[in-house]
Amino acid sequence: MxxxxxxxxxxxxxxxxxxxxxxxxxxxxxxxxxxxxxxxxxxxxxxxxxxxxxxxxxxxxxxxxxxxxxxxxxxxxxxxxxxxxxxxxxxxxxxxxxxxxxxxxxxxxxxxxxxxxxxxxxxxxxxxxxxxxxxxxxxxxxxxxxxxxxxxxxxxxxxxxxxxxxxxxxxxxxxxxxxxxxxxxxxxxxxxPTESPLISHEKFILDKTLQGISLRDVKLSVVNAKGKKLAQHQLDMLFTHFGLSGPAALRCSSFINKELAKGEKSVRVLLDIFPEKSENDLKKFLTGLSKNNAKSVKNVFSEILQERILIFMLEQAGINPAQPAKQLSEKDFDSFVKKIKNFEIRIDSTFPIExxxxxxxxxxxxxxxxxxxxxxxxxxxxxxxxxxxxxxxxxxxxxxxxxxxxxxxxxxxxx
Incomplete structure (x- = not known):
């Protein structure tokens, strides 16, 4: 002894x-x-x-x-x-x-x-x-x-x-x-679990549409059932085969788990791909790129986003990626900007503690x-x-x- x-x-x-x-x-x-x-x-x-x-x-x-x-x-x-x-x-x-x-x-x-x-x-x-x-x-x-x-x-x-x-x-x-x-x-x-990857059953996640796409310095916010923002983090993020990972997603996990513990079936997160630009500034910038431009929307906007996520966001906004940029309407710009500044993703769970x-x-x-x-x-x-x-x-x-x-x-x- x-x-x-x-x-x-x-x-x-x-x-x-x-x-x-x-x-x-x-x-x-x-x-x-x-x-x-x-x-x-x-x-x-x-x-x-x-x-x-x-x-x-x-x-x-x-x-x-x-x-x-x-x-x-x-x-x-x-x-x-x-x-x-x-x-x-x-x-x-x-x-x-x-x-x-x-x-x-x-x-x-x-x-x-x-x-x-x-x-x-x-x-x-x-x-x-x-x-x-x-x-x-x-x-x-x-x-x-x-x-x-x-x-x-x-x-x-x-x-x-x-x-x-x-x-x-x-x-x-x-x-x-x-x-x-x-x-x-x-x-x-x-x-x-905290600092945990986020699991989502959204169709685009299950279809692996954006799997492997990494986004730099984006803002991810956790929103409760009443629409109140519980947390927001501006860091890098990664789309995976199961949902979201990377620092921004990990930091949201504890807030998501607390909401799920209250009996919520899923929790909303909002993705802002351009947190440094207001919706108005972004709209002006995109309008300037598109003015009198006969090239496709996909080509004109290629400088702002990777092709896969650009096409996805355009389609989410109801815009044909192949249409000429100069044909975009005021409503098209509003819809597209809203998607890339406030894209909603439902999170069903996180990885377990283990x-x-x-x-x-x-x-x-x-x-x-x-x-x-x-x-x-x-x-x-x-x-x-x-x-x-x-x-x-x-x-x-x-x-x-x-x-x-x-x-x-x-x-x-x-x-």
Whole structure:
């Protein structure tokens, strides 16, 4: 039976940062993970390049954490995205900034980030226990005293649960942490998929009319049954064989799932292909292109859209793509502009949690101290990352929350 000051369960980004933070604060730390290697899910992030954090100001970062970002203000006061950047620089990792403030290692390899964290853990003397499954938390009179694995009891005065959510269970995030949290008396808010591709049964999706078409910097809005816009995101988007994907679609998923949970059979999204132009400006521009032009509408408008989606939108507006542009009527222009500025798509569902990037919902934050990440119900129990009812958009925000909550928990877990 081993004794430690702090046990960290889960070797993802928040768990590894928690182990580093606790050790640097003087604790004897054990890091337990059921996988053979650390950072299995982290290796997948950013398309295998690891979008490690974001350079935006803290206020803006937390605005990109729609799932209870306000809870994290105290944590970011102690350890922010700038501290994450400094941590990696001090440990020999050069980062580069890309669009929307996203930061990646210059190597373009997630492995660089995972190895840096793991090497730091080893250099600090953390006891790493791979291939080890925790089956129970040990609690005595309202105080955590350790964990029970399949083979032994491991004792400590603090336990940090960094087990992740339920997204991508192949990486080890199978929801164990929710079970442990419940056993300690915590409540789990409803779990739902976020940052998830959108599934539609519209005829043009089923017919794969637009499959593979990628649109840059478009606006996608989620509209409820009463016509109120619940969210809108201006980013890239991709038409797929099942519906919509790409950053704009992923960011809409949590809002769509919340509406579907209310009993809606489907949820409308509105696509604006030219968000930087008003309907009036776009109409003037198209009218100017068409004036006295004997070429087909398809050829005249070819500079504004890819051919497949152009023909599709023209037909949706009731316009023959082969007709001469100069024959377009005022009504034709109005109809076409309306389609490309407010194209309605019915979304029936999203991918399930298991195939989504992030789990929405989690341990109820009313039961967690925001300054320390410690349970308000059990002394010495801390929780971090995706296990908590916190979720951000893609773009480095979720990984940032994981690192921040991990660091803060590790720091305060040392009695």
């Amino acid at each position: 081993d004794n430690f000051d702090v046990i960290v369960v889960g070797a993802g980004p928040s768990g590894m940062m928690a182990a580093i933070s606790a050790t640097q604060s003087g604790a004897k730390v054990a890091l337990i993970d059921k996988n053979k290697k650390v950072g299995k899910k982290l290796l997948m992030t950013g398309g295998g390049r690891c979008n490690v954090t974001n350079s935006k100001p803290v206020e803006e970062i937390l605005q990109n954490v729609p799932g209870n970002g306000r809870f994290l203000y105290s944590a970011f006061d102690q350890f922010s995205n700038l501290d994450i950047i400094q941590f990696f620089k001090k440990n020999g990792v050069q980062l580069k900034e890309e669009d929307h403030g996203r930061l990646f290692p210059v190597t373009d390899k997630s492995q660089t980030i995972v190895e840096t964290l793991f090497n730091k853990i080893l250099s600090l003397g953390v006891k790493y226990l791979p291939n080890t499954s925790v089956i129970e938390m040990l609690i005595d009179e309202g105080q955590v005293i350790g964990v029970q694995t399949k083979t032994e009891k491991i004792l400590a005065s603090s336990v940090i649960l960094s087990t992740g959510g339920k997204a991508y269970p192949s990486t080890g995030s199978t929801g164990d942490g929710y079970t442990f949290a419940k056993s300690a008396g915590h409540t789990i808010t409803e779990l739902y 195939k989504s990037f992030v789990t929405g919902g989690g341990v109820n934050l009313k039961e967690i101290n925001p300054k320390t990440m410690e349970s308000k119900l059990i002394r010495g129990l801390f929780m971090t990352g995706e296990l908590l009812d916190i979720n951000g958009y893609t773009g480095g925000y979720n990984v940032t929350c994981a690192f921040v909550t991990g660091f803060v928990a590790g720091k305060h877990a040392v009695a």
